[in-house]
Amino acid sequence: xxxxxxxxxxxxxxxxxxxxxxxxxxxxxxxxxxxxxxxxxxxxxxxxxxxxxxxxxxxxxxxxxxxxxxxxxxxxxxxxxxxxxxxxxxxxxxxxxxxxxxxxxxxxxxxxxxxxxxxxxxxxxxxxxxxxxxxxxxxxxxxxxxxxxxxxxxxxxxxxxxxxxxxxxxxxxxxxxxxxxxxxxxxxxxxxxxxxxxxxxxxxxxxxxxxxxxxxxxxxxxxxxxxxxxxxxxxxxxxxxxxxxxxxxxxxxxxxxxxxxxxxxxxxxxxxxxxxxxxxxxxxxxxxxxxxxxxxxxxxxxxxxxxxxxxxxxxxxxxxxxxxxxxxxxxxxxxxxxxxxxxxxxxxxxxxxxxxxxxxxxxxxxxxxxxxxxxxxxxxxxxxxxxxxxxxxxxxxxxxxxxxxxxxxxxxxx
Amino acid sequence: xxxxxxxxxxxxxxxxxxxxxxxxxxxxxxxxxxxxxxxxxxxxxxxxxxxxxxxxxxxxxxxxxxxxxxxxxxxxxxxxxxxxxxxxxxxxxxxxxxxxxxxxxxxxxxxxxxxxxxxxxxxxxxxxxxxxxxxxxxxxxxxxxxxxxxxxxxxxxxxxxxxxxxxxxxxxxxxxxxxxxxxxxxxxxxxxxxxxxxxxxxxxxxxxxxxxxxxxxxxxxxxxxxxxxxxxxxxxxxxxxxxxxxxxxxxxxxxxxxxxxxxxxxxxxxxxxxxxxxxxxxxxxxxxxxxxxxxxxxxxxxxxxxxxxxxxxxxxxxxxxxxxxxxxxxxxxxxxxxxxxxxxxxxxxxxxxxxxxxxxxxxxxxxxxxxxxxxxxxxxxxxxxxxxxxxxxxxxxxxxxxxxxxxxxxxxxxxxxxxxxx
Numbered sequence: 001x002x003x004x005x006x007x008x009x010x011x012x013x014x015x016x017x018x019x020x021x022x023x024x025x026x027x028x029x030x031x032x033x034x035x036x037x038x039x040x041x042x043x044x045x046x047x048x049x050x051x052x053x054x055x056x057x058x059x060x061x062x063x064x065x066x067x068x069x070x071x072x073x074x075x076x077x078x079x080x081x082x083x084x085x086x087x088x089x090x091x092x093x094x095x096x097x098x099x100x101x102x103x104x105x106x107x108x109x110x111x112x113x114x115x116x117x118x119x120x121x122x123x124x125x126x127x128x129x130x131x132x133x134x135x136x137x138x139x140x141x142x143x144x145x146x147x148x149x150x151x152x153x154x155x156x157x158x159x160x161x162x163x164x165x166x167x168x169x170x171x172x173x174x175x176x177x178x179x180x181x182x183x184x185x186x187x188x189x190x191x192x193x194x195x196x197x198x199x200x201x202x203x204x205x206x207x208x209x210x211x212x213x214x215x216x217x218x219x220x221x222x223x224x225x226x227x228x229x230x231x232x233x234x235x236x237x238x239x240x241x242x243x244x245x246x247x248x249x250x251x252x253x254x255x256x257x258x259x260x261x262x263x264x265x266x267x268x269x270x271x272x273x274x275x276x277x278x279x280x281x282x283x284x285x286x287x288x289x290x291x292x293x294x295x296x297x298x299x300x301x302x303x304x305x306x307x308x309x310x311x312x313x314x315x316x317x318x319x320x321x322x323x324x325x326x327x328x329x330x331x332x333x334x335x336x337x338x339x340x341x342x343x344x345x346x347x348x349x350x351x352x353x354x355x356x357x358x359x360x361x362x363x364x365x366x367x368x369x370x371x372x373x374x375x376x377x378x379x380x381x382x383x384x385x386x387x388x389x390x391x392x393x394x395x396x397x398x399x400x401x402x403x404x405x406x407x408x409x410x411x412x413x414x
Numbered sequence: 415x416x417x418x419x420x421x422x423x424x425x426x427x428x429x430x431x432x433x434x435x436x437x438x439x440x441x442x443x444x445x446x447x448x449x450x451x452x453x454x455x456x457x458x459x460x461x462x463x464x465x466x467x468x469x470x471x472x473x474x475x476x477x478x479x480x481x482x483x484x485x486x487x488x489x490x491x492x493x494x495x496x497x498x499x500x501x502x503x504x505x506x507x508x509x510x511x512x513x514x515x516x517x518x519x520x521x522x523x524x525x526x527x528x529x530x531x532x533x534x535x536x537x538x539x540x541x542x543x544x545x546x547x548x549x550x551x552x553x554x555x556x557x558x559x560x561x562x563x564x565x566x567x568x569x570x571x572x573x574x575x576x577x578x579x580x581x582x583x584x585x586x587x588x589x590x591x592x593x594x595x596x597x598x599x600x601x602x603x604x605x606x607x608x609x610x611x612x613x614x615x616x617x618x619x620x621x622x623x624x625x626x627x628x629x630x631x632x633x634x635x636x637x638x639x640x641x642x643x644x645x646x647x648x649x650x651x652x653x654x655x656x657x658x659x660x661x662x663x664x665x666x667x668x669x670x671x672x673x674x675x676x677x678x679x680x681x682x683x684x685x686x687x688x689x690x691x692x693x694x695x696x697x698x699x700x701x702x703x704x705x706x707x708x709x710x711x712x713x714x715x716x717x718x719x720x721x722x723x724x725x726x727x728x729x730x731x732x733x734x735x736x737x738x739x740x741x742x743x744x745x746x747x748x749x750x751x752x753x754x755x756x757x758x759x760x761x762x763x764x765x766x767x768x769x770x771x772x773x774x775x776x777x778x779x780x781x782x783x784x785x786x787x788x789x790x791x792x793x794x795x796x797x798x799x800x801x802x803x804x805x806x807x808x809x810x811x812x813x814x815x816x817x818x819x820x821x822x823x824x825x826x827x828x829x830x831x832x833x834x835x836x
C-alpha cells in the first residue's frame with residue numbers, strides 16, 4: 001500500500017491509497033468512507049440493488065461481531081469472506097464491533113475482548129481473534145483492542161491507561177501471530193489508538209502504536225457523548241499530529257455530515273457509512289445539500305425552499321409526532337402525513353434509483369404499510385446521498401472550496 | 415405520473431387499435447383490451463400455450479402471477495421483477511382501497527404509476543380478503559358490509575364500488591366482485607352465493623367505465639357441487655367478458671374435489687378466452703392444472719414462504735435456516751439462473767437468514783419468483799414442442815422420487831386427460 005498525499009489544507013488531507021488489494025492494483029481516494037454491511041451484506045440490498053447506487057466505496061466494512069460465529073464455516077469454505085458473501089470484487093476492512101449496535105461493556109480483560117454475535121458472546125483471545133481473521137482473509141483488519149476507557153460511570157486516567165496498555169499488548173501479540181501465518185501476512189493490520197479523554201494517554205497510544213509495523217490507524221472511542229465536541233476534536237488533532245503522514249487514519253462511530261467534516265479538518269481520512277443505515281431504519285431520507293456551487297438561477301429558489309423547511313407547520317409536525325429515535329436535521333421523515341400525496345422525488349435533483357423511479361407518496365405508503373421495499377428504496381437513496389457527500393468533499397478540497405461546503409453543511413445542522 | 419419516468423421494460427405496450435386489429439385479424443371476436451392467441455395445444459391433455467395481449471404488453475401463458483399485495487412485490491424492486499421476466503403481477507383492491515385509497519392512487523396515475531410498474535397488473539375485487547380477513551363482514555344483495563380495521567368506519571363494498579376502485583387503480587385485468595363462500599361449505603348458502611355472483615357479474619359489467627382499457631373477468635362459483643358449478647358456467651359464459659376465473663376453490667377442500675371442479679370448469683369455458691385459476695401456486699398443482707386447461711395462476715405462497723427462509727426447488731423446498739445448510743456451499747439450485755443462485759451459496763443464505771438483515775429475505779424471494787416463472791416457462795416450452803406429457807412425468811419423478819409416489823389425486827387428474835403416470 002502506498003499513500004499519495006495531493007494536498008493538505010486547513011488540516012484536511014486529500015489523496016489516494018494505491019497498490020491496494022490482492023493484486024496490488026486497486027486505488028482508494030480519501031477523504032472517503034467504507035460500505036457498511038451487516039453479516040456481510042449491505043443492509044436491505046442484494047447485489048442487483050447495490051449495483052444501481054453511484055460511487056459505492058471500493059472498500060467494504062465487515063464487522064467481526066457479525067462474522068466471528070461463522071468462523072468454522074469459513075475455514076471449511078477456504079476461499080475467504082469476499083467470495084462467501086458474494087462480493088468477490090470488493091476489498092474488505094474488518095472492524096471489531098458494529099458501530100450501530102454497541103455491545104455491553106465490561107467484557108474486556110487482559111487476555112481477551114468479547115464480541116456479540118447472534119448466538120451470544122464470543123470471547124476473542126489474540127489467538128482466537130487471529131484465527132478468525134485467517135478464515136476471513138480481509139484486506140485490512142482492526143487489531144484486537146480495548147475500547148472501553150469511557151464506558152464506566154467514572155472516567156479515570158487509570159482506566160484510560162489500561163485501555164492503552166492492553167491495546168498495545170494485544171497489538172504486539174497479534175503482530176507476532178501475523179508473522180507466523182502466510183495468509184495473514186497478506187492482510188494489513190490497523191493499529192488502534194485508545195486512551196479515553198486523557199490527552200497524555202492518547203498521545204502515548206499514538207506514539208507507541210506508530211512504532212509498530214501497522215498499515216494504518218483507527219481512532220477509537222471518540223463516538224458517543226462521553227466527551228464534549230471541543231475535547232474530541234482537540235484530542236483527534238493531537239493524535240493525528242503524532243501519526244505518520246503516509247498511513248491512513250480511520251475513525252469509527254462518527255457519521256453525521258458536520259462531524260465528518262470536523263474530523264477531516266482534524267486529520268482523519270476514512271469513515272464508516274453506518275449513518276445512512278440509521279437514517280433508513282427510522283424511515284427517513286437524507287436530504288441535506290452539499291451543493292455549495294448551485295446554479296445561480298436555482299439559488300433564489302433554494303433559498304425560498306430552505307425557508308419553507310423552517311416554517312412553523314413543519315416544526316409542529318416534528319414536535320407532536322412521538323419520536324423515539326433521534327432524528328437529525330439532515331433528513332426528512334417520510335412517515336409524516338404531509339408526504340402522503342407528494343408525488344415529487346424524495347430529494348429533488350437526486351439521480352438515485354429511488355428518486356428517479358418513485359415518489360415521496362409511494363415511499364410514505366410503503367412505510368405506513370410496513371412494507372419491506374421501504375427499507376430497500378431508502379437505503380439506496382441514503383447510501384447514494386452519503387457517497388455523493390464524500391465525493392463533494394473531495395471535489396471541494398481539490399478546488400479549495402471546503403470552507404464553503406462546511407458552511408453549507410453546518411447551516412443545516414440543528 | 416401516468417407516463418413512466420424510467421421505462422424498465424424494453425417492451426412498449428401495444429396501442430389499443432393494434433390489439434383490436436390483430437385480434438380481429440386472428441379471426442376471434444375479442445374485446446379491444448385483450449386478445450388471446452392459442453399458439454400450441456398438447457395433443458393429449460387440455461394444456462395449451464397462448465399469447466395474451468393486454469394493454470401493458472403481451473403475456474405468454476401458462477403464466478404464474480406473483481402477488482404484490484400492497485403495491486409492492488415485498489422487498490423486490492420493480493426493476494428486479496422486470497429482469498426476472500415477470501410480465502404480470504397482482505395488486506389487492508382491498509388493501510390498496512384502504513391504504514392509500516383509490517383517489518390517491520388515481521392521482522398518482524393509477525397503480526402502474528404509483529408503483530412504477532409498466533407491465534400488466536391484475537387486481538382482485540376485494541371480496542375474498544374481506545371475507546377471510548375480517549371477523550365481522552355481512553353479505554347482502556347490496557354488497558359486503560364491514561368495518562374498516564383502521565378507523566372503524568362502516569363500509570359497503572358493492573359490485574359497483576369494487577369496480578369503481580379497480581377503475582381508479584387502472585389494472586389491465588380486474589375481477590368481478592363475487593359472493594365468496596368457503597369451499598368446505600355445503601347447502602343452500604352455496605347456491606345462493608352462486609346465483610348472486612351472476613347478478614353481481616352483470617352489475618360489475620355495467621359499472622366498468624373503461625372496458626376499452628380494463629378487462630373485467632367473471633369468476634365461476636358453485637363450490638364443489640357439479641350441478642351448481644355447471645349452472646354458473648352456463649350462465650356466466652353467456653356474458654361477453656374477456657376472460658374467466660375459476661373461483662371458490664383453493665380453500666380447505668380436498669384435492670380430489672378440487673381437480674374435478676377445475677376440469678369441469680375448463681370443459682365448459684370457451685377455448686379462445688383465458689382461464690384463470692385463482693389461488694393456486696404449488697408446483698404440482700400448477701403442472702396438473704395446466705394439463706386440465708388453465709392458463710393463469712396466482713398465489714402468495716412462493717413469496718410468503720420465501721420470507722420464512724424456504725427456497726423452492728424441483729424436489730420440493732429447502733428450509734435454509736436449518737443447520738444442515740450451514741456448510742452447504744452449493745447454490746439453492748444448480749440449474750437456476752436467478753441472481754441469487756448465480757452469486758450465493760446455501761451456506762451464506764443460512765448465515766444471513768439468522769441475522770436481522772432483510773437482504774436474506776430478498777434473496778429467497780427473488781429465487782422463489784424465478785423458480786415459479788422458470789417452471790411455467792418450461793411447461794410452456796414443452797407444450798410448444800409437443801412433449802408436455804413427458805415433461806409432466808419427468809417433473810413428477812423429480813418431485814416425488816418415483817412416479818408411483820405422486821399423490822393419488824394428481825395421478826387421477828392427469829390420467830383423466832390422457833397423461834397416465836405409470
